[in-house]
Amino acid sequence: DAKTTQPTSMDCAEGRAANLPCNHSTISGNEYVYWYRQIHSQGPQYIIHGLKNNETNEMASLIITEDRKSSTLILPHATLRDTAVYYCIVRAVNTNAGKSTFGDGTTLTVKP
Amino acid sequence: DAGVTQSPTHLIKTRGQHVTLRCSPISGHKSVSWYQQVLGQGPQFIFQYYEKEERGRGNFPDRFSARQFPNYSSELNVNALLLGDSALYLCASSPSRLTSGDTGELFFGEGSRLTVL
Numbered sequence: 001d002a003k004t005t006q007p008t009s010m011d012c013a014e015g016r017a018a019n020l021p022c023n024h025s026t027i028s029g030n031e032y033v034y035w036y037r038q039i040h041s042q043g044p045q046y047i048i049h050g051l052k053n054n055e056t057n058e059m060a061s062l063i064i065t066e067d068r069k070s071s072t073l074i075l076p077h078a079t080l081r082d083t084a085v086y087y088c089i090v091r092a093v094n095t096n097a098g099k100s101t102f103g104d105g106t107t108l109t110v111k112p
Numbered sequence: 113d114a115g116v117t118q119s120p121t122h123l124i125k126t127r128g129q130h131v132t133l134r135c136s137p138i139s140g141h142k143s144v145s146w147y148q149q150v151l152g153q154g155p156q157f158i159f160q161y162y163e164k165e166e167r168g169r170g171n172f173p174d175r176f177s178a179r180q181f182p183n184y185s186s187e188l189n190v191n192a193l194l195l196g197d198s199a200l201y202l203c204a205s206s207p208s209r210l211t212s213g214d215t216g217e218l219f220f221g222e223g224s225r226l227t228v229l
Contacts (some may be wrong), residue, residue, distance in 0.1 A: 043204075069135070098144070098161075098204060098205075099156075099160055099168045102147075102155045105154055
């Protein structure tokens with residue numbers, strides 16, 4: 001699986017959009033980008049994933065650059081409950097479903 | 113529907129002891145994976161089991177072992193505990209063994225927090 005690079009920490013004002021970047025410059029053509037978040041003392045929670053097109057669901061939007069070497073997770077209206085560690089993961093299709101390589105993620109702090 | 117359940121939620125052991133952690137996957141999920149999360153770091157992959165067979169193993173010593181039962185629940189065993197084994201142990205389930213374009217989402221439990229003194 002390709003390696004990802006994320007900033008260690010970010011702050012965001014409540015009600016504003018939180019934009020979390022991820023660099024995955026060595027991504028291969030069959031690798032998807034996944035985002036998870038982990039609220040303190042809980043297990044990681046899936047947010048969204050994509051291959052090359054931008055994706056949106058009820059939690060967030062995922063913007064993947066055209067060359068697929070980086071992506072941005074967007075929380076459109078951050079709330080205090082969005083304070084968490086956010087992990088960007090790259091995984092290939094038809095690989096071991098249970099194995100994901102997590103980095104140390106980005107600690108997002110949403111401030112009132 | 114119940115999510116992934118793990119037990120115990122917290123436990124304290126002393127060095128040299130043995131520990132068994134348990135995990136029940138989401139109903140219908142046949143793949144169970146175990147992760148270790150040391151404070152301040154991301155989860156590290158330990159094992160994956162599918163249909164009662166080990167399908168993947170991370171870079172952990174032989175003191176770590178696991179098994180999966182016919183009902184797809186799983187146990188993680190750690191022998192000869194070291195101080196460095198203190199961590200949050202996470203179990204994750206998924207419907208299938210391999211990812212596809214529409215799957216690959218892992219469903220995590222709340223974890224078992226192990227403290228080794």
